[in-house]
Amino acid sequence: MEYQKDKGISQAVINRIPRYYRYIQDLKNQNVMRISSKELAATMGLTASQIRQDLNCFGGFGQQGYGYNVEKLCEELAQILGLHRDRKAIIIGVGNIGRALIKNFNFPGSGFTLVCGFDANPDIIGKKLGGIEIQDISRVEDYVRKNKPDIAVLTLPRTAAPDIAKLLVKEGIRGLWNFTGEDLHLEGLGIPVENVHFSDSLMTLCYRID
Amino acid sequence: MEYQKDKGISQAVINRIPRYYRYIQDLKNQNVMRISSKELAATMGLTASQIRQDLNCFGGFGQQGYGYNVEKLCEELAQILGLHRDRKAIIIGVGNIGRALIKNFNFPGSGFTLVCGFDANPDIIGKKLGGIEIQDISRVEDYVRKNKPDIAVLTLPRTAAPDIAKLLVKEGIRGLWNFTGEDLHLEGLGIPVENVHFSDSLMTLCYRID
Numbered sequence: 432m433e434y435q436k437d438k439g440i441s442q443a444v445i446n447r448i449p450r451y452y453r454y455i456q457d458l459k460n461q462n463v464m465r466i467s468s469k470e471l472a473a474t475m476g477l478t479a480s481q482i483r484q485d486l487n488c489f490g491g492f493g494q495q496g497y498g499y500n501v502e503k504l505c506e507e508l509a510q511i512l513g514l515h516r517d518r519k520a521i522i523i524g525v526g527n528i529g530r531a532l533i534k535n536f537n538f539p540g541s542g543f544t545l546v547c548g549f550d551a552n553p554d555i556i557g558k559k560l561g562g563i564e565i566q567d568i569s570r571v572e573d574y575v576r577k578n579k580p581d582i583a584v585l586t587l588p589r590t591a592a593p594d595i596a597k598l599l600v601k602e603g604i605r606g607l608w609n610f611t612g613e614d615l616h617l618e619g620l621g622i623p624v625e626n627v628h629f630s631d632s633l634m635t636l637c638y639r640i641d
Numbered sequence: 642m643e644y645q646k647d648k649g650i651s652q653a654v655i656n657r658i659p660r661y662y663r664y665i666q667d668l669k670n671q672n673v674m675r676i677s678s679k680e681l682a683a684t685m686g687l688t689a690s691q692i693r694q695d696l697n698c699f700g701g702f703g704q705q706g707y708g709y710n711v712e713k714l715c716e717e718l719a720q721i722l723g724l725h726r727d728r729k730a731i732i733i734g735v736g737n738i739g740r741a742l743i744k745n746f747n748f749p750g751s752g753f754t755l756v757c758g759f760d761a762n763p764d765i766i767g768k769k770l771g772g773i774e775i776q777d778i779s780r781v782e783d784y785v786r787k788n789k790p791d792i793a794v795l796t797l798p799r800t801a802a803p804d805i806a807k808l809l810v811k812e813g814i815r816g817l818w819n820f821t822g823e824d825l826h827l828e829g830l831g832i833p834v835e836n837v838h839f840s841d842s843l844m845t846l847c848y849r850i851d
Binding site (some may be wrong): 445446448449450452453454476487511512513516518521526528530531534535537538539541542543545570581582605607608614616618621623626627628629631632633636637639640641 | 655658660662723724726738740746747748785791796814816824826837838839840841845847848849850851
């Protein structure tokens with residue numbers, strides 16, 4: 432059964448789902464069979480009532496006096512997130528951060544297969560890295576038109592971000608995972624963007640230190 | 642004048658401050674002198690009333706009919722975040738992500754100076770990278786005790802995270818910026834941790850794609 436989106440669930444709840452999924456998946460990997468909202472709350476640093484409230488937004492998978500069936504909840508959360516759809520991602524910019532993602536990041540664990548990389552550096556064009564081929568950046572437009580990847584991971588310099596985003600949208604990209612530091616807002620075009628800013632969490636830490 | 646913390650400002654507002662700071666800093670760099678809450682709202686994808694409400698938590702720096710003085714607001718936000726304190730950071734783990742941060746990330750822009758790196762790889766121990774020395778991981782305990790860095794950036798493998806965190810806390814570390822994927826919760830000990838999970842934003846993107 433396909434999970435139905437857009438039931439008026441708040442963005443705040445949706446933003447917490449990946450975190451639930453990570454914790455429940457860890458429990459599953461530790462062969463935990465079931466967990467109460469109270470135990471889960473203690474592990475996650477939340478309250479039991481918040482957990483029940485959040486998971487109820489999606490139908491509620493717990494039973495009173497039993498708690499949550501870990502394997503079932505894990506599958507349901509993956510279903511909600513759409514992780515089973517195995518979408519295709521390309522990565523644009525193979526510098527340090529691009530390389531770190533290609534080599535170390537578990538794309539399939541977040542619902543994507545990384546299929547191709549692009550860069551302007553002739554030293555790496557045509558080579559393979561972490562199982563994917565690095566192509567010339569000048570070919571990205573053509574590639575997207577023909578191969579229809581779902582999302583692009585932007586790990587190129589900030590100044591190049593707006594132009595490449597425009598080009599990708601024109602060719603039908605459906606989402607951007609943006610590490611360039613340039614906030615991109617394409618929601619008006621129906622293209623979700625996740626803008627990742629390392630500095631935001633470090634500044635928050637700076638604030639929180641006494 | 643030192644900004645006073647702990648006025649009961651919600652975590653949600655605090656989490657938005659770095660984003661305000663980024664936008665206002667960009668405006669300053671573009672030599673914009675002043676901006677209305679309406680214009681700022683349009684740029685940031687927020688509402689003008691939310692912006693006024695948020696910035697009012699810290700005293701409100703705008704004047705009716707004039708808007709915000711960009712330079713002054715920029716300074717005030719930096720002051721709130723404590724960016725002027727120039728704290729010291731060490732980085733533990735010089736793999737791909739550690740290397741990307743050392744080489745490309747603007748630590749001073751977030752209030753920190755990166756002073757030293759640690760790794761177990763003999764090929765890089767004793768070498769310099771991005772202006773800092775990489776020392777043997779076995780020396781980190783001693784280093785922290787003697788040099789009292791404010792925070793540690795954890796970019797080592799996930800399984801090593803809990804033990805290294807314990808050791809750092811024992812030696813007086815005051816905060817952790819944690820990229821290991823292992824959620825660390827040391828708030829009970831008064832040590833703030835920013836747990837960075839790339840997967841959370843990618844899973845959110847997966848959800849948001851139609």
